Amino acid sequence: MYKAAIIGAGVVGGMTARRLSAYDMSIAILEKEADVAMGQSKANSGIVHAGFDPKPGSLKAVLNVEGNRLMEKTCAELGVGYRKNGALIVAFNDEDMKNLGILYERGAENGVEGLKLLDGDQARKMEKNLSKSVRGALYAPTSGVVCPYELTIEAVGNAMDNGAELYRNFKVCDIKKEAHGFIIEAEDGRIIESEYVINCAGIYSDKIASMVGDDSFTVTPRAGEYMLLDKEAGYLTDATIFKVPDHMGKGVLATKTVDGNILLGPTSVDREDKEDCKVTAGGLAVVKEKEMRFFDEVPFDKVITQFTGLRAHGDKGDFIINSPVKGFINAAGIESPGLTSAPAIAVKIEKLLLESGMHVSLKENYNPCRKKRVVFSRCSPEEKNRLIKENSDYGQIICRCEEVTKAEILDAIRTNPGAVDVDGIKRRTRSGMGRCQGGFCMPGVLEILAEELKKAPEEITKKGGDSKILFGRLKAGEKK
Numbered sequence: 080m081y082k083a084a085i086i087g088a089g090v091v092g093g094m095t096a097r098r099l100s101a102y103d104m105s106i107a108i109l110e111k112e113a114d115v116a117m118g119q120s121k122a123n124s125g126i127v128h129a130g131f132d133p134k135p136g137s138l139k140a141v142l143n144v145e146g147n148r149l150m151e152k153t154c155a156e157l158g159v160g161y162r163k164n165g166a167l168i169v170a171f172n173d174e175d176m177k178n179l180g181i182l183y184e185r186g187a188e189n190g191v192e193g194l195k196l197l198d199g200d201q202a203r204k205m206e207k208n209l210s211k212s213v214r215g216a217l218y219a220p221t222s223g224v225v226c227p228y229e230l231t232i233e234a235v236g237n238a239m240d241n242g243a244e245l246y247r248n249f250k251v252c253d254i255k256k257e258a259h260g261f262i263i264e265a266e267d268g269r270i271i272e273s274e275y276v277i278n279c280a281g282i283y284s285d286k287i288a289s290m291v292g293d294d295s296f297t298v299t300p301r302a303g304e305y306m307l308l309d310k311e312a313g314y315l316t317d318a319t320i321f322k323v324p325d326h327m328g329k330g331v332l333a334t335k336t337v338d339g340n341i342l343l344g345p346t347s348v349d350r351e352d353k354e355d356c357k358v359t360a361g362g363l364a365v366v367k368e369k370e371m372r373f374f375d376e377v378p379f380d381k382v383i384t385q386f387t388g389l390r391a392h393g394d395k396g397d398f399i400i401n402s403p404v405k406g407f408i409n410a411a412g413i414e415s416p417g418l419t420s421a422p423a424i425a426v427k428i429e430k431l432l433l434e435s436g437m438h439v440s441l442k443e444n445y446n447p448c449r450k451k452r453v454v455f456s457r458c459s460p461e462e463k464n465r466l467i468k469e470n471s472d473y474g475q476i477i478c479r480c481e482e483v484t485k486a487e488i489l490d491a492i493r494t495n496p497g498a499v500d501v502d503g504i505k506r507r508t509r510s511g512m513g514r515c516q517g518g519f520c521m522p523g524v525l526e527i528l529a530e531e532l533k534k535a536p537e538e539i540t541k542k543g544g545d546s547k548i549l550f551g552r553l554k555a556g557e558k559k
């Protein structure tokens with residue numbers, strides 16, 4: 080019997096597990112996929128929002144501003160890249176200008192520090208590629224960028240280093256409330272018992288809540304389509320550029336990611352199917368059209384990939400963080416600014432559990448810090464030489480675009496929560512993230528995974544499930 084079971088290993092589940100792992104208690108993290116960070120936390124804008132957009136007094140507003148304050152320290156402890164690059168919300172006409180004033184007031188009410196209203200020239204002085212048609216901007220210096228899946232992986236890993244257990248491919252399909260706690264059943268028949276359950280299931284958080292009889296909300300998948308540009312296009316902007324938000328959200332933005340690529344998007348369109356992550360020509364056309372308003376010229380010839388993320392859009396207009404049944408907590412409908420808010424959501428869940436009578440004491444040997452992963456491409460020539468001397472696997476480059484070595488790939492497999500598939504290596508090391516998108520390095524990565532996990536190459540998948548890469552030999556019988 081676990082003290083707490085967390086359903087979902089996205090950034091909210093990861094941060095919650097990390098926070099709770101400071102206590103002397105057993106924790107199970109239950110994830111339906113083969114790896115962590117496979118839902119919204121894999122595909123989003125990566126903006127650490129300042130907090131000028133959410134309605135004052137809402138959970139989104141309070142937790143956004145608090146999460147923003149906690150993010151820098153959290154990233155430092157976890158060894159995750161973070162950059163406070165600031166944001167410019169740009170206005171093109173009288174109505175936008177009026178709305179900038181409203182955003183400024185709202186931001187001040189939410190406690191956002193350092194907001195400034197600028198005219199068009201002042202905004203262009205900050206970001207020289209902004210279009211001449213930009214008439215004014217709201218500058219938010221506390222806005223930042225982070226890699227969302229890196230943050231999730233390191234949060235789950237830190238929780239595991241402190242004793243939490245991760246159950247992969249554990250798709251929760253039933254929860255029974257008993258006198259002593261909950262019996263949680265996975266689709267494959269595995270059973271976990273836990274005194275407390277925390278629902279961090281993202282887009283499926285409504286389905287999990289209904290397993291304990293809470294049908295008070297629904298979650299709709301709201302798609303956001305993106306284009307990612309090569310680092311060569313990094314000159315376009317350093318700050319995050321937004322338009323004035325509307326009822327569908329913050330809209331299309333342009334930002335430089337923490338790794339130096341330019342990210343353009345997302346759209347905002349509701350979809351029927353919670354698994355529908357297709358990228359559409361129509362969606363990309365909308366992104367193109369909107370980006371061309373921000374800048375006079377956009378280097379669309381530098382696009383290296385496109386992707387879609389699905390927001391967990393709840394029907395209550397705010398995050399749903401409550402306890403509908405004793406011992407069961409919802410962290411549901413956590414759409415944007417959920418990435419920013421995650422460290423603060425974890426603190427809120429911790430408080431709810433303690434207030435509900437959970438008796439636990441703090442661990443003496445809790446360590447909030449993770450050993451920073453070696454990023455060979457960012458090392459100085461002297462550091463590279465030293466690393467190669469100590470371990471010759473640093474001398475073997477597997478991904479040429481991102482200069483990722485065999486040693487980093489092995490570390491990604493061996494460090495909590497270890498990578499088990501090709502995309503898992505990609506998210507931990509950037510192998511396959513460059514211009515050739517894995518065309519060169521995938522066979523090498525696959526071979527290392529097979530060797531390290533002691534599996535046949537045919538068993539290695541791209542992203543778990545049945546996403547097999549190899550199906551057998553081309554020339555059967557010619558095996559040497």
Ligand SMILES: Cc1cc2nc3c(=O)[nH]c(=O)nc-3n(C[C@H](O)[C@H](O)[C@H](O)COP(=O)(O)OP(=O)(O)OC[C@H]3O[C@@H](n4cnc5c(N)ncnc54)[C@H](O)[C@@H]3O)c2cc1C
Pocket residue numbers: 086087088089090091092093109110111112115116117118119120121122123124125126127128249250251252279280281282283284287302303304345388389390391413414415416417418419420
């Ligand atoms: C397009 C887009 C742009 C965004 N931009 C930003 C941004 O710039 N800044 C920001 O702050 N926020 C942003 N967000 C919001 C942010 O990504 C989310 O709020 C955050 O990732 C939510 O994390 P989560 O852990 O709640 O959900 P998820 O990351 O979706 O994790 C839920 C997990 O639960 C698992 N799961 C589901 N059902 C089950 C089951 N039955 N059994 C076991 N496991 C299950 C899933 O596989 C998944 O891993 C954006 C979101 C999207 C989609």
